[in-house]
Each structure stands twice: as C-alpha cells, then as structure tokens.
Amino acid sequence: IPKQTAAHRDATMNGIPGIDNPQHDEFTEQVKLEPFRRALDELKPDVWFNAIRKDQTEFRQGLDVLSLSKDGVLKVAPLFEKTDADLDVYLDEHKLPNEHDYFDPTKVEESRECGLHTQL
Structure with a gap:
C-alpha cells in the first residue's frame, strides 16, 4: 500500500500526472515501486511469480521465463511465451x-x- 493517500497525491500533484509531466516518475515511485520494494524487503520471498509476456514490450523480448531480480529473487513468468490469441483461447475454453x-x-x-x- 502506498504511504501517500490518493488525497495527498491529488493535492500535491493535481491528480495522476501524465507521462509527459515531470512528476510522473515520482507518482510511479509512490504508487508502485516503493510499495513493491517495501513488500519484497518485508516478506523476503525466494520466488516472484509474474504475468509478463515476451510480446508485450521491446524490453521484455530480452528477458526469459526465469530471471533474477536485482536482489536475487527468482522471477518466474509462466505466461512468457503466450500470445494474446493463446490467452483468449484459454479464457474461452474455461469460460473466464x-x-x-x-x-x-x-x-x-x-x-x-x-x-x-x-x-x-
């Protein structure tokens, strides 16, 4: 959970800053990176499961199903090789x-x- 409330962010950042706003990096740090970093520090997991997929971004094309975080946590991406079409079929088959x-x-x-x- 972020340390800053939405009300605090609204007051100090005028809501959610757009990606061209210099405050966007601070917003991302407040709402996603710091809370996740804090959770990793508190829980000290050995494994981090995620749902990233290779075809989502150029950066992810350089990753693999298994990788290590900067702190040495094993990151596992079981959906890494799946496409949108693969996942649509799965959702349809299982009525999800x-x-x-x-x-x-x-x-x-x-x-x-x-x-x-x-x-x-």
Whole structure:
C-alpha cells in the first residue's frame, strides 16, 4: 500500500500526472515501486511469480521465463511465451472473463514499462 493517500497525491500533484509531466516518475515511485520494494524487503520471498509476456514490450523480448531480480529473487513468468490469441483461447475454453478495462496509470501506454521489471 502506498504511504501517500490518493488525497495527498491529488493535492500535491493535481491528480495522476501524465507521462509527459515531470512528476510522473515520482507518482510511479509512490504508487508502485516503493510499495513493491517495501513488500519484497518485508516478506523476503525466494520466488516472484509474474504475468509478463515476451510480446508485450521491446524490453521484455530480452528477458526469459526465469530471471533474477536485482536482489536475487527468482522471477518466474509462466505466461512468457503466450500470445494474446493463446490467452483468449484459454479464457474461452474455461469460460473466464477478460479484463478489457484494465489501465495502469504508471505505464499509460502498453509499450511502456512501469519499472517493476526494469528497476527491481
């Protein structure tokens, strides 16, 4: 959980800063990177499961199913080689909903990284 409240961010940043706003990096640090870093420090996991996929960004094309975080946590990406079509078939076969409305304000654009996989 971020240390700053949404009300504090609204008051100090006038809401969620856009990616062209110099405060966007601070926003990302506050709402995603610092809380995740703090959780890793407190929980000290050996393994970090994630849902990144190779075809999502140029940066991820240089990764693999298994990698290490900067602190030596084993990062496992079981969906790494799956495509959108693969996942659509899986969802359909298992009658699962697809979350089409998801928006990550730290990434804004699908081709951007939020920093979890580049900085941690």
